[in-house]
Amino acid sequence: MAIDSDVLVAGGGLAGITAAVAAAREGADVRLVSYKASTLRQASGLIDALGYVPPTEPAKALREGPPTAGRGVDPDEWPDPDGPLADPFAAIDRLPADHPYRVLGADALRDGLALFDDLVGDAYGGSHTDRNALVPTFGGSVKPTARYPRAAAAGLASDDTPTLIVGFRSLTEYDARAFADRLTAAGVPFPVAGVEVEFAEAFRADAKITRTARALDADEPIDGTPAREALSKAVAPHLHDIVDGDGGVDRVARVGFPAFLGDDHAAEVRADLADRLGADVFEVPMGPPSLPGLRLEDRLYDALDREGVRFETGNPVVGVETAADGRVDSVTVSRKGREVPYAADAFVVATGGLVGKGIESDREGVREPAFDLHVPHPDDRYEWFVDDAFGEQPYARFGVRPNGRAQPLDAAGEVQYGNVFAAGSVVGGADVAREKSASGVSLATGVVAGVEAARTAAGAETTDAATEASQ
Amino acid sequence: MNEAADVIVVGGGSTGCGVVRDLARRGLDAVLVEKGNLTHGTTGRMHGLLHSGGRYAVSDRKSARECIEENRVLRDIASHCVEETGGMFVKRPEDDEEYFQEKLEGCRACDIPVEVIDGEEARRREPYLARDVEKAIVVPDAAVDPFRLCVANAADAHEHGARIETHAEVVDVLIEDGAVVGVAVEHRSGPGKRVHRKPGTREEIRADYVVNATGAWAGQLGDMAGVDVEVRPSKGVMTVMNTRQVDTAINRCRPKGDADIIVPHETACILGTTDEEVTDPEDYPEEEWEVDLMIETLSELVPVLKEARTLRSFWGVRPLYEPPGTGTDDPTDITRDYFLLDHDERDDLPGMTSIVGGKLTTYRMMAESITDHVCEKLDHEATCDTAEAPLPGSDDFSVLRDYMEEFGVRSPIGRRSVQRLGSRADDVLNGTDPNPVVCECEGVTRAEVQDGIDAAGSDLNAVRIRTRASMGNCQGGFCTHRIAAELAQQYPEPVVRDAEDELYQERWKGQRHALWGRQLSQTMLNHLLHATTMNRDGDPAGLDGDVAFDAFDAGPGTDAASGTGSPDGTAATDGGVDGDR
Known part of the structure; x- marks a missing residue:
């Protein structure tokens, strides 16, 4: 049986889901195929839009020719980034001209955020303002973000509420004392202390954080004490740990935990702990596997269902069939080793970037494997990087380059296929890591690609109908 | 602190660590100074092969004999640093049969145990070997962890009273009345363990004798003492693979050449190497072609390497030395033998000897010979026991328990x-x-x-x-x-x-x-x-300017949230203080 739809979206991350919903809301019949678990589970669950405009030139040339042994890089030689930015929209003009925000326009970001707000409802905060919030990171810093999970809301840094950061001795991701000292070094306006407590030791020393989350969800007993009670008992003795400059003691009014306070019943776990501790409770987003990322993924897939998008996972797009007019007829999906054509009137490529393998490379070059879209990059792979790990890394901007309608361009700057649109990390031109713009780029490109794909498909149907009528 | 020691050893590589251990065990008061971490120079930048001697069995039988002898010693005294992988010299169709036979005879002449196996048997033992590998000579090569080895030597020296100072760079060689009497060092963060942000100090350390064990850096220390040490640093690349494509050290059986060895090491394999003379042991180009050469050439032996993931590449600098007047242009022709340069005999500068050349496998033997030399100079009688005494970590340990x-x-x-x-x-x-x-x-x-x-x-x-x-x-x-x-x-x-x-x-x-x-x-x-x-790159703690926290969203219902402040935050001085409480 032929598989056919108006719009086919390849890729099931934030960008693919956004594009699929945006296309469906334009009235298109949408199908989404994704290969692997999305990289959402590796992301913090924060929705960054634009937090910094990083410098694109070092203060002085670092080297000519190949890297050399022994010559260290002094990060102080790099100029500071522009930021943290309170207003992401006002800074878009200061980004490089080929940045997706510049190419698609600031309204694309607004539309993307609005769609996101609509999909997640009250699970996220931040939609009441254009401004970024500053949220503590598990690296002990704060970072600007446009939307934050409810679980992180009590932790916003623009607040003078005395704060306790809790770490667990069996959790190696951070040390809470260094975390608190780092926040103070970052100049946060609240007094803060850190404490390492015994709690998760009750589980095996190297149990995954998801194990702890499940225990809190179910409030299962640990050595006879229910998990939530055990956790609050471990923290309670430290609610007066903040000592001010005069030797006085402040009672903390909010407590930050690593982001594993429950999974299915996270809000209930937080409320219960807050009640027991007499303080607000917030989560600090962590690295992979990230519970806030997983919770967002669940929520977005529920949204896909509600919007009537058909989706299937586990099968990669391995190639395309093109028609004579330079449009894509169908993509080839590999299903258990069998190659099946999926036809559509328009396609969205949202297969991910270097991490999601939507962009691949070898020693010879960089490519987009599914549609063979053009990915500009230096011929010499020793020009893909600079010597400072956090410098202006060319590899970080690898990806396809779109026009204002999110259509990927070929080497000559021409639209490569009239009915193909790109969204998410497969799109290059941004250094989303240093800019803190990953989610915003996915949302902005996703919404434009989805809408444009739907309109293209609608145009194709009109043309087909006209052709049929004339016959 | 400034009392004179018996001996200062400069250089914390395998040679220096071996020498300070030997000196300390023979009862001498020894100090080791190293400008970086232990192994920081050359020792930590090698492929980790504990030679059987097979590699030198044709060109340099003296070195080959020393290798097999020390190979046996290290399996004994440093068992926790050595993995007994075994090794093979494999022959491809285009490799010279005559050389294969010479290698075999050479190994036998040097008492290196050998076994010849055909291609099929070689592939049975190492399934990823190329289909057209014809045969192989099996030798007792092994993998050695150079870091663990050096740290264990230094730890043993310390237990026997030696002082070990890392991050202590020699900035001057002290000479009085025409004799070396010590060195001046800059401690990067004071003497003792390195701690970031602890201020540096300078110290003059005096001793009756100084051993220059700085390898490729020996010329630089020589310059400080006003003597020429004609060391010829030669760089080589090592490429680290993400997994063990082979469990045996695989050598190409041909005379000499780049990219002819694969050494399994812990979770990885290390491909090596190149051999190019450089002028400065700390500043030389690390080039793309060298990495490509490792992968292309060694995939002739193990084809999966072509598609395999590499984790990183690193370069090391060999401390090659040739006696003056030899006139060798190609660094691959320079001997791998070691030399003691007694600066009293050579340069009329008593109180210092340099040790140059050599290789990790024979580090203990080199250390013994220079310690003998120093003892003779100091008129100190003591017997060397480093070939018998196990290193810390390798003593009295035979069973891996279930931990x-x-x-x-x-x-x-x-x-x-x-x-x-x-x-x-x-x-x-x-x-x-x-x-x-x-x-x-x-x-x-x-x-x-x-x-x-x-x-x-x-x-x-x-x-x-x-x-x-x-x-x-x-x-x-x-x-x-x-x-x-x-x-x-x-x-x-x-x-x-x-x-x-x-x-x-x-x-x-x-x-x-x-x-x-x-x-x-x-x-x-x-x-x-x-x-x-984590926002490690944009952390306000590391930026010059202050952050206007009150310009950011502090939650619904706050001033900053309502957007009344200016976009750059300068006017939002009272926002977000109390949040929505």
Whole structure:
């Protein structure tokens, strides 16, 4: 049986889901195929839009020719980034001209955020303002973000509420004392202390954080004490740990935990702990596997269902069939080793970037494997990087380059296929890591690609109908 | 502190560590000074082959005999540093049959045990060997961990009264009345363990004798003493693969050439190498063609290498030396033998000897010979016992116990910890509870990291070489911050931060040479984790300007949230203070 739809979206991350919903809301019949678990589970669950405009030139040339042994890089030689930015929209003009925000326009970001707000409802905060919030990171810093999970809301840094950061001795991701000292070094306006407590030791020393989350969800007993009670008992003795400059003691009014306070019943776990501790409770987003990322993924897939998008996972797009007019007829999906054509009137490529393998490379070059879209990059792979790990890394901007309608361009700057649109990390031109713009780029490109794909498909149907009528 | 020692050893590579151990065990008061970490120069930048001697059996039988002799000694005294992988010299159709026979005869003449196997048998033992490998000579090569070996030598020296100073760079050789009487060093962070942000100090250390064991840097120390040491540094690349494509050290059986060896090492394989003379042992180009050559040429022996993931590449500098007047142009022709240069005899400068040339496999023998020489100079009579006395970690240890229950860690991790620690396992692993895994790629637990910190201070590269933490697939992406967090038990925040940044940049350096395919994917993930999720690059603590916190969203219902402040935050002076409370 032929598989056919108006719009086919390849890729099931934030960008693919956004594009699929945006296309469906334009009235298109949408199908989404994704290969692997999305990289959402590796992301913090924060929705960054634009937090910094990083410098694109070092203060002085670092080297000519190949890297050399022994010559260290002094990060102080790099100029500071522009930021943290309170207003992401006002800074878009200061980004490089080929940045997706510049190419698609600031309204694309607004539309993307609005769609996101609509999909997640009250699970996220931040939609009441254009401004970024500053949220503590598990690296002990704060970072600007446009939307934050409810679980992180009590932790916003623009607040003078005395704060306790809790770490667990069996959790190696951070040390809470260094975390608190780092926040103070970052100049946060609240007094803060850190404490390492015994709690998760009750589980095996190297149990995954998801194990702890499940225990809190179910409030299962640990050595006879229910998990939530055990956790609050471990923290309670430290609610007066903040000592001010005069030797006085402040009672903390909010407590930050690593982001594993429950999974299915996270809000209930937080409320219960807050009640027991007499303080607000917030989560600090962590690295992979990230519970806030997983919770967002669940929520977005529920949204896909509600919007009537058909989706299937586990099968990669391995190639395309093109028609004579330079449009894509169908993509080839590999299903258990069998190659099946999926036809559509328009396609969205949202297969991910270097991490999601939507962009691949070898020693010879960089490519987009599914549609063979053009990915500009230096011929010499020793020009893909600079010597400072956090410098202006060319590899970080690898990806396809779109026009204002999110259509990927070929080497000559021409639209490569009239009915193909790109969204998410497969799109290059941004250094989303240093800019803190990953989610915003996915949302902005996703919404434009989805809408444009739907309109293209609608145009194709009109043309087909006209052709049929004339016959 | 300024009382004269008997001997100062300059250089903390295998030679220097071996010499200071031998001196200390013979009852001399010895000080070792090293400008970086132990192994920082050449020793930590080699492929980790413990030679059987087979490699030199045709061209240099003296070296070959020394190798097999020391190979046997190290299996005995340094068992926790050696993995008995065995080795093969494999012959491809285009490789010279006559040379194969010469190699075989050479090995036999040097008492290196050999076995000849056909291609089929070679592939049975190493399934990834190329289909057209015709036959192989099996030799007792092994893999050695040069870091563990040096640290164990230094630890033993310390137990016998020696003083070990790392991050102590010699800035002058003290000469009085025409004789060397000591050295002046700059301690990067005072004497003792390195701690970031602790101010540096200068110290003059006096001694009756100075040993220049700085290898490729010997010329530089010679210059400070006003003598010429004609060392010819020669660089070579090593490329680290993400897995063990082979479990045996694979050598190409042909006369000499680049890219002719693959050494399995812990979780990885190391491909080597090139041989190019350089002028400065610390500043030379690390070139793309060298990495490509490793992969292209060695995939003739093991074809899967062409598609395999490389983690990083690193370069080392051989301390080659040739006696004046030999006139060799090609560094591959220079002997691998070692030489003692007695500057009294050579240059009329008593009080100092340089040791140059040589190789890791024979480090102990070199150390013995220079210690003999120093004892003679100092008129000190004592017997060398370094060939019999086991190194710390290798004594009295024969059974790998099941450490799962005992130390509360999963069995494979406990096993790997014990393999690394050898007989020190009980001391190190006992008493850390809980003992979570810090580095997942290499299975390194908190106890080992804390043990490394106890020995090395806040220098996480020194912790790395002791534990292997951050040396696996993620190259520190998932664990640099975790290792640094372990410092927080002893050190304040700024020290933790500096140490973390230093390790992260060090791990990045080698990955630059592996930036394609899956490692580029890993690199991007690391970049996202550290820049996006942690915001290490944009941390306000590291920026010059202050952040106007009140210009940011403080939650619904706050002033800043209502957008009344100016976009740059300068007017939003009262926003967000109380939130919505």
